[in-house]
Amino acid sequence: MTDGTPREAPAAKARGKYAPVRLPESEILRRGLDTFAELGYAATTMRELARRLGVSHNFIHERYGSKDDFWRAVVDFGLQDGQPALDRLLADCHDAEERLRAVIVHLYRLAANDSAMNRLLTDESTRDSSRLDYLHQQFIKPFWDSIEPTVSSLMAAGRIPRVPAHILYFAVTGPALALAQDPIADRLSPDVRPTAQHDRTAMADALSAVVLHGLLPPHA
Incomplete structure (x- = not known):
């Protein structure tokens, strides 16, 4: 949770062959947070995350490493x-x-x-x-x-x-x-x-x- 003041997270660098996504990092993490909150961790698939972010299904893996790593990034963002x-x-x-x-x-x-x-x-x-x-x-x-x-x-x-x-x-x-x-x-x-x-x-x-x-x- 935050104190209510919007705070822009620094843009993450894309890894591998995939170009950076046109979403700011804070929006990526906010959408990830909304998805994990709605579906729960187990039911949140990489494919569903990609659909909600409007990205390739390899995007989370390329940028964050794994679903678990993305979850931690989302939590760090939400509670920073x-x-x-x-x-x-x-x-x-x-x-x-x-x-x-x-x-x-x-x-x-x-x-x-x-x-x-x-x-x-x-x-x-x-x-x-x-x-x-x-x-x-x-x-x-x-x-x-x-x-x-x-x-x-x-x-x-x-x-x-x-x-x-x-x-x-x-x-x-x-x-x-x-x-x-x-x-x-x-x-x-x-x-x-x-x-x-x-x-x-x-x-x-x-x-x-x-x-x-x-x-x-x-x-x-």
Whole structure:
């Protein structure tokens, strides 16, 4: 996920005999992200990627090396600004409660406004794979390490329950992942559908308010 500011990736050099494609690198990776998010890794074939990119079926192999290498390039593109933006946000907060509130609001807004990356993360988090290892080492662990001192401080103060790390991780990130579930949201609230056309930031803020009321209830 990014901080919402478009960022042009440098053009990749074509390898072998194939000439560069007329798409900017960021568009190639964005279309790849949309495809992996929609179909899942296993069902995303090289032929389907080529069709959606409008290129030769050898293009991915020639430019990126393999489907797995392309998937990693797509993930790096989608999440490239996430941790730096979070680090800047944490640095601007003054206490643990403010930091946790800011993190949850920030995370939910990113999730609501980048449904493709949200869906990819949701799908890969259910599968024990080398792709999940990559996501964990490159993005999930750095994210959690950056907020762990905040969480520990709030546990020590009795503001949030003492539970294993994975339980608290689910409590914080689970609702964010659910923001990609527009089809069920439309069925649960048919009077306000289609969800995808709503103000996604407002929806994220409404959800973060509910979650924060449970995690950090007002002081007595």
